[in-house]
Structures are given as structure tokens and as C-alpha cells.
Amino acid sequence: MIELTDVHKEYRTKDTVVHALRNITLKVEKGEIFGIIGHSGAGKSTLLRCVNLLEKPTSGTVKVGGVVLTGLGEKELQQRRKKIGMIFQHFNLLSTATVRENIAFPLKISKYPRDAIRRRVDELLELVGLTEHGHKYPSQLSGGQKQRVGIARALANEPDVLLCDEATSALDPQTTDSILALLLDINRKLGITILLITHEMHVIRSICDRVAVMDQGSIIELGDVLSVFLNPQHERTREFVSQVSDELDTDMLRSRAEGRVVRINYKGDTAYEPILYETVRSTAASFVILQGTVSRMKDTPYGQLIVELRGSQSDTDQIIAELRRRGLDVTMIL
Amino acid sequence: MNWFENIRWPEITKATNDTLTMLGVTMVFTVIIGLIVGIVLFLTSSGQMLQNRIVYSILSFIVNILRSIPFIILMILIMPMTKMLVGQSWGVKGAIPPLIVAAAPFFARLVEASLREVDRGVIEAAQAMGASRWRIIWSVLLRESRTGLLAAITITAVTLVGYTAMSGVIGGGGLGDLAIRYGYQGYKLDLMLVTVAILIIMVQILQMVGDALVRRFSRK
Numbered sequence: 001m002i003e004l005t006d007v008h009k010e011y012r013t014k015d016t017v018v019h020a021l022r023n024i025t026l027k028v029e030k031g032e033i034f035g036i037i038g039h040s041g042a043g044k045s046t047l048l049r050c051v052n053l054l055e056k057p058t059s060g061t062v063k064v065g066g067v068v069l070t071g072l073g074e075k076e077l078q079q080r081r082k083k084i085g086m087i088f089q090h091f092n093l094l095s096t097a098t099v100r101e102n103i104a105f106p107l108k109i110s111k112y113p114r115d116a117i118r119r120r121v122d123e124l125l126e127l128v129g130l131t132e133h134g135h136k137y138p139s140q141l142s143g144g145q146k147q148r149v150g151i152a153r154a155l156a157n158e159p160d161v162l163l164c165d166e167a168t169s170a171l172d173p174q175t176t177d178s179i180l181a182l183l184l185d186i187n188r189k190l191g192i193t194i195l196l197i198t199h200e201m202h203v204i205r206s207i208c209d210r211v212a213v214m215d216q217g218s219i220i221e222l223g224d225v226l227s228v229f230l231n232p233q234h235e236r237t238r239e240f241v242s243q244v245s246d247e248l249d250t251d252m253l254r255s256r257a258e259g260r261v262v263r264i265n266y267k268g269d270t271a272y273e274p275i276l277y278e279t280v281r282s283t284a285a286s287f288v289i290l291q292g293t294v295s296r297m298k299d300t301p302y303g304q305l306i307v308e309l310r311g312s313q314s315d316t317d318q319i320i321a322e323l324r325r326r327g328l329d330v331t332m333i334l
Numbered sequence: 335m336n337w338f339e340n341i342r343w344p345e346i347t348k349a350t351n352d353t354l355t356m357l358g359v360t361m362v363f364t365v366i367i368g369l370i371v372g373i374v375l376f377l378t379s380s381g382q383m384l385q386n387r388i389v390y391s392i393l394s395f396i397v398n399i400l401r402s403i404p405f406i407i408l409m410i411l412i413m414p415m416t417k418m419l420v421g422q423s424w425g426v427k428g429a430i431p432p433l434i435v436a437a438a439p440f441f442a443r444l445v446e447a448s449l450r451e452v453d454r455g456v457i458e459a460a461q462a463m464g465a466s467r468w469r470i471i472w473s474v475l476l477r478e479s480r481t482g483l484l485a486a487i488t489i490t491a492v493t494l495v496g497y498t499a500m501s502g503v504i505g506g507g508g509l510g511d512l513a514i515r516y517g518y519q520g521y522k523l524d525l526m527l528v529t530v531a532i533l534i535i536m537v538q539i540l541q542m543v544g545d546a547l548v549r550r551f552s553r554k
Contacts, residue, residue, distance in 0.1 A: 052462055054458060077464075078465070080464070081461075081462060081463065081464035082464040086459070086462040086463075088458075088459060090455050092453065092455035092456045092458065092459035094456060094474065094477065094478060095453075095456075095478060095553050095554065096553050097477070105473070106463040106464075108473075109465050109466075109469060110464075139554055153459075153463075157463075
């Protein structure tokens, strides 16, 4: 749905060149929710703006829905942008227009007849749960409600793609979750492809299918969310993962642990099986869970346990081999 | 001295009408020209949609020059142009061109400043929706800055009341002319006081109406 090929963006000032994006190649599939995570200044915001050409890449091509945007003239680009919705961290609503007028704005640009606008606005208000608030002005709404207006406005022209620029970063945790739930709902109901950028791992974990990690203008890691989350390869990625999981205190483990300490990752239906218990019971060894998370990543259940195995070398070897045979990912820590 | 013996109301009424005519006609042209110049200044300034340093610098330079010439001198300087445009360089008709030349650049700067107050993110959102430049100027820039623009119009109108009075020095007509001819040159203090009072009332009304409109259209 979205294809970036070798996209490069640099900003030149008198005597410096800043490389905001370095040779980005990225493909977002139709219907998926793709997240890009990175610190501020990593280039994720520039990358998102290159998709609808609010920022023009210095080189490279941008293709959305099979059309190469980088080759279009201004009028054609305006036409294509109607099919690419966008929402923003600070909502960017017209302060002098009511909720209804804000949502109607893109429809007026597309020259919808008056009746059609009224019907479509009604539909959209219902979709985002603001039916009661149509005649209010943005200053009378809460942050979450403003973002709902932003979402309704972005969806007005029935776009194929929704770009989310830190859409929940200005909201409190509870409101964040309700907006994320709305985005997921829209993705499922309308089949719309969502590309979002964020600096919060929580956002990625809650709704994304795949994730790319950005640092200094490059994508340093890319994959489905669960594998990136459970097996982060890059130092920067580990930082983000640690936002949502507890840091492992290895010094404490070293001083307290008597047996072998292993990390066990598992996902999918294995999360509901008593595999660890069964495996250990068949030997003379025992185990202690030192730390652990059992949770869900979007819809996939997963677990991550730090377990100390107490017993003879041969028993613990056998346990580790058996856990691996049954599909669990086991790594030695001590 | 017998107070108010010199006051001839028909003349005052006529002078008031003349001042209001000058003010009204000048405001219409000032708002049209000033809006256009202000919008061009804003759009061509750095970081905006039509960023163009050459156009901006030239326009900005012209605006600065016109704003730095005192009104009285400007009026005398452009007399030939005034005569060419309206056929005379005196009276109500002759006062209007210099008033526009003085007020339009002033108003243009106020317009530019008001447009700068519009949230960049909202402009970006409109661009992302596929809005054309005209649509953005009309439905985003002018709409979002409307209270600032109304305040700018009020300030300009109030300033112009003073300018119209000044134009009386070279026979511009109106209340200023009356005050100078009879009040100053003819030592008729009471008449001068009445014209001053009328000017004060005019400014008060303008400001009140302006403030009321700003309140009416404010959505903050």
C-alpha cells in the first residue's frame, strides 16, 4: 500500500548538511497497522511527512496505492492526498469552526453536495462517538474528543491510508488507550492501512502488526512486533522495549541465585499450556520464577519469564532441551 | 467671550459628513489593498507556502518606505499623483489617495502579523487534505485570523481619523479643515473644541464596534 524506495532527505543550511533520512526503504502492506518508533530527532516525523509529500524527499520514490507520488504535479498530488488521511499530535483543528464544520472541511474541498456532506458528517460523528458534540467548538472539547474530531476529519474522504503523527502523545494514558482502541476498530471495520509514528512502545504493543525502529535517520530494526519485542537486536530497540517491561537486575540474580538462570519466551497458544510445570515435574529438579510477564501483544498472548532451575546439571540440561522441543525460546542468563 | 457664538451647525454637520466620507472610502480601499499586500507578504516570507525572498524583500522595502514618511509630507510628495488620479489635490477627493497610500502599508503589516498567528499545524492539516492554495488562504488563513484582522481594521480606522484631520492642513476638508481654518487661524476656540469632541466620539464608537465584533467572532 505504501512503498518507500531509497528515500533520502537532507536539510542544507549555509555550512552544514543534516541528513534527516538516509536511504529508507519500507513497504507497508494493505490493511496492516505499521508503527515507527524512535526518539525525537530520529527522523520519524520527516519520514511520515514524506509519505504524503508534505516534505519532499531529496531523492528516492514514494508510492501510495500503486501511484508514484513523487512524480505528480501539484493538482494531481492534491487529488491523491484526499485518499491519504492524516491526524496530528496537536489535532490541528480549525478553532473558528464547529466540530461538524471541521469534519465537513475535507468534503467541501472534494466538492460534495450539501446533502451528502450532512449525511457523511452524521456517519462520521457516530463512528467516533461524538454525535452529541457536533455544534461545539474545539476549545470546548477535551483532548481525546479533539483527536476524535481529527480522526473523523481524516476519514471523511474514505482514504485508503491513515497517517498518524504522534496521535496520542498529547493525551493522558486512559485517553490514549481509548484512541488506540478507536484506531484498531477503524482498521478492522474499514480495512484502512495505518502508518503511525510514536516514541511510546506502549502504542506499538497495543495495536501494531509490524514495527520499524528509527535512529539518526535510518531504520535500524524492522519486523513483526512480537519478535522485535521479545528479541530486540539493537541497543536502541532494547531501550524502547524496556519502557514496557521491567529491567532485569542481573547483579541481584548473581548474588542470590543458586541454580541456573534462564529466560523463557513463549507466544501464542503455548501461553495457555502448563509446559514448564510438566517439564520440570518429569525430573528431580525444581524451579523458582524470579521475574515474569504474561500479557498480550495486540491479539497475541505471550510470556517472558526469568526462571531459576535448581537441580543436577543433567536434569537442568534435559529440562532446557525439552522446553525448546516444545516450542519455547530459552536463553541462558547465568 | 460668549461661548458657542461661533458655532455654525450646518458647517459642522457638513464637515462631519466629509470626514466620514473620507474615512469610509479610504477604509474600503485600504482593506482591499492592505489584505492583498499583507497576504503576499505572509505567503512569500520564509518558511511559508510561496516562500520567495526577492518578492518579499522588495514588497517589504516599499512598505517600510511608505510607513517611514510622515503623513503630512507624504501628502505633499504625492500631490502630482493625486491630481492625476482624481483630478484635484485638495478637498475631500484630493485627501483620499494620500490617506490610502499612508494607511494601506500600515494595515498590510498588521495583516501580515495576524496571519503569522495562525497555527502552522492547521495549515499543514489543510495541505494534507489536498486543499488548494486559494482554499487555504480563504478557509484557513483568513478564517482563523479573523479576530486579529478585525482588531487590525479597528486600529487602522482609528489611526485614519487622526490622518483625516491632518489632511485639513492642505485643505483636505472635513473636521480637521474646519478646526484649522476657523479654530486655529480664526481664534475660535469653541469651534475647535466642538470638532475635537466629535473626533473623540468617532474614535470611541469605532473602538467599541471593533471590540464588539472581535468578541462576537472569537472562539478561543
